[in-house]
Amino acid sequence: MSLHLPRLGVAPDAPFPPVDSALRRPDGLLAFGGDLSVTRLRNAYRHGVFPWFSDGQPLLWWSPDPRTVFETADLRPNRRFARTLRGSRWILRADTAFADVVTACAQAPRPGQDGTWITEAMRDAYIALHAAGFAHSVEVFDDTDLVGGIYGVSIGRMFFGESMFSARSGASKAALSGLARQMRHWDMPLIDAQVGNPHLASLGAASWPRERFIESVDTLAQATAPVAGPWTSAFGEIPATALDARD
Structure with a gap:
């Protein structure tokens, strides 16, 4: 691997290689090595790079082309799902159970996958990012039960989704819809x-050329974040019944 991929520098703020130097096969593999420090992860995301590796592998960094994105202007529940939510007791909150969401995502079965890429080291790294105010979760509760959620990294006015889970049918879709609703407001x-x-x-994701994605990240990641630190108060409590296709 070291013959084909650059190894990242030891310093947490060491630069990443240009994303257009990433491999085509496997698509987007850019570099290896480094660490999962808050500084390194923030530097990675703001340049359109993310870590993805399994236990027993070196730490691998990726920037695929094309890139899958959701545009929050278009990410609303369809009418059928919105009707389903009208009878729901679910409540959405933010940053009240971040570690629980990450753990649930790690334990969720994934079709075609054996095990999880959310290793203990990855879990600890994102919990550290959350403590530093740069990683957030949106949680779906049924009374006191956590039934779904999504987590990711936020830099400036850009959100980098990492994973989501459902313990009840539709709960991750509700979390994603709630996240998009709040992001539109911000x-x-x-x-x-x-x-x-x-x-x-099926949820409405689009495929963008990497160049277009990186240009958007360059602008959005440098913008002022709408909220500093935890999102809990600014997000409030959103009843799932308020997730409307027209909002």
Whole structure:
């Protein structure tokens, strides 16, 4: 691997290689090495790069082309799902159970996957990012039960989605819809979904050329964040019944 991929520098703020130097096969593999420090992760995301590796592998960094994204202006529940939610007791909150959401995502079965890429090291790294105010979760509760959620990294006015889970049918879709609703209110237009799959496509994800994605990230990540620190108070409590296709 070291013959084909650059190794990242030891310093947490060491630069990443240009994303257009990433491999085509496997698509987007850019570099290896480094660490999962807050500084390194923030530097990665603001340049359109993310870590993705399994236990036993070196730390791998990716920037695929094309890139899968959600545009928050268009990410609303369809009418059928909105009707389903009208009878729901679910409540959406933010940053009240971040570690629980990450753990649930790690334990969620994924079709075609054996095990999880959310290793203990990855979990600890994102919890550290959350403590530093740069990673957030949207949680779906049924009374006191956590039934779904999504988490990711927020820099400026850009949100980089990492993973989501459902313990009840539709709960992750509700979390994604709630995230997009709040992001629209905060003038945050884009959610990175990294690598596409049929499920994301069914939710409305689009495929962008990497160059277009990087240009958007360059602008959005440098903008002033709408909220400093935890989102809990600014997000409030959103009843799932308020997730409307017209909002």
